[in-house]
Amino acid sequence: MKNKTGVLLINLGTPDSPSVSDVRSYLSQFLNDPRVIDIPWLLRKMLVNLVIVPFRAPKSAKIYKKLWTANGSPLLYYSERVKDLLQKDLGPAYEVHLAMRYKNPSIPDVLGVMKRKNYQRIIVLPLFPQYASASTGSAHEEVMRVISKWWVIPDVSFISQYYDHPAFINAIVDIGKKYNHNEYDHVLFSYHGLPERHVDKVYNDGLCTDHNCENEITDDNKYCYKATCYATTRLLAAALNIPAAKYTVCFQSRLDDKWLKPFSDKVVEECGRKGMKKILAFSPAFTADCLETIIEIGEEYQEIFHQNGGDKVQLVESLNDHPLWISCLKEIVLAN
Template sequence: MNKSKTGVLLINLGTPDSPSVSHVRSYLSQFLNDPRVIDIPAIARLLLVNLIIVPFRAPKSAKVYKEVWTEEGSPLLTISNNVAQLLDKELGDDYDVHLAMRYKNPNIVDVLEQMRLKNYNKIVVLPMFPQYASASTGSAYELVMDVVKKWWVIPEIRFVGQYFDNPDFIDAILDRASKYNIDDYDHVLFSYHGLPDRHVDKVYQDGLCSDRDCEHELTEENKYCYKATCYATTRLIAEKLNLPEDRYTVCFQSRLDKKWLTPFSDKVVEEWGKKGAKKLLVFSPAFTADCLETIIEIGDEYQEIFEEHGGEKVQLVESLNEHPLWIKCLKDLVIN
């Protein structure tokens, strides 16, 4: 009898199939209609997303996606595919690694059907999101469970949770940063993807996130608060870099409105330009693969903002992408 294999489902957030307006519109529609992303009553979300946000945002976003697109396609998808192949090779013959995107393609439903037909002994679900958020990890988990609950034969399934404190994950970020001399920079930013304030408030049984000290400590109560884990990630990196608190700022990018986690990254960049800073170094520890938010938003848009206010250089520390320590981190998460 052949030894049963374990199937690994590696999940990233998603990307349009092409930078065309129609494909970007389809991607944004699927993404923003997810009730875990825009968590307001269904009718209000339907009207807001489909009549206001998507029609106005799709043409603008399509232009930005064209800037980031390569001959191989979407950087996020290309890098994620490479990671999946490297992880598959590292894990060896007892594992098969499959890549899926939460939004668009390769989509989770189709990839899970391929995995069902393989009749795996066990399936490991591994989102590429180091910090938990309901809009990323939670949404991916929910869709997987919605699909699998309809299977007649449900194998053992393990969901890998957040791993922002994994030593290999932290060391991979440090190695990425090693080619930059931090002393050459006036200030360091740790820029994370933003979330609405209400998303982190919902983590708690009583009160609000702002009632806690999420900026300074991680507790049993706030361990699934995205804000708290972003600050905890930063402390782990800053400690290894011997970076004192006054030398860095934790901030949040890609907001839809003002009621999102603050401070906003673009405003922090602007403020440091006005203060006379000439060089900023920016980490993006929530993004494990370079994408529109890192390449364009940080690399281009923040550079323009900084220059407008007297600064000279915003230097992005590249995402983990195919870094060997990142692959080792993922391998350990699957096996252990």
């Protein structure tokens, strides 16, 4: 009897195409997730379906058309590459699958395939290094929703975060070493933003601002997204010998002013106004290049910087299919 282990990699998702209809479908599924927009059901439905999606879909479709390549969506392309390379490294005792939290390949469809394989054990590994309820939490919840309906439930392991895994840090450092930070006036570590209330909900006592999340990890804040983003940065900066005075932790892709601060676009603007000419930008929350890295940082922030007197925002590419990233995932799987 062969007792294989199933490994389920999960990334956020991408529209099936850059068409307005496919982007609308993607945004609708994404933004109607109560872990993403955590407001009462009726209000969320009205806000998302009557306001945000109808107005945002046509604009987002134009951006996705710029992002799309001959290989399709970069996020899906690299996620599939990671799945194939990890399968090769793990060998025949494991079978690696890939699902997207939103759109395709969907978690229910992929778990349907995995159910028929009758694995003795399943390891669920979202490709989000820092835990957030809107990403890792949502992916885990969807997996549990599907598996809870199975008659036979095998052993299931959920990986919540690995921002401080040495192999994860080493993989980003290896890419970062391609760029000499001494040639840049400032370094940004830009993470996807979250509403402040999302990190406040992590705590049983008090708010995020009541904890020293910028400087330490404790038992209280170990699942606080803000705290783990700052901790990731400290590890990367130490490994790359970037002094604290030369870098800024910031948060991008905000929807309103009640999101985590400082805002990345405002930091870029300020750097330009201070006379800086070259910025190096890491994006350690994104393991595959996507709209937020290629377009938002690589193009939109470049334009903001140039408008304020700067010359170049250099995006450090994401882990994508880097060999050390594959090795990191292999270590995490084997440890679980």
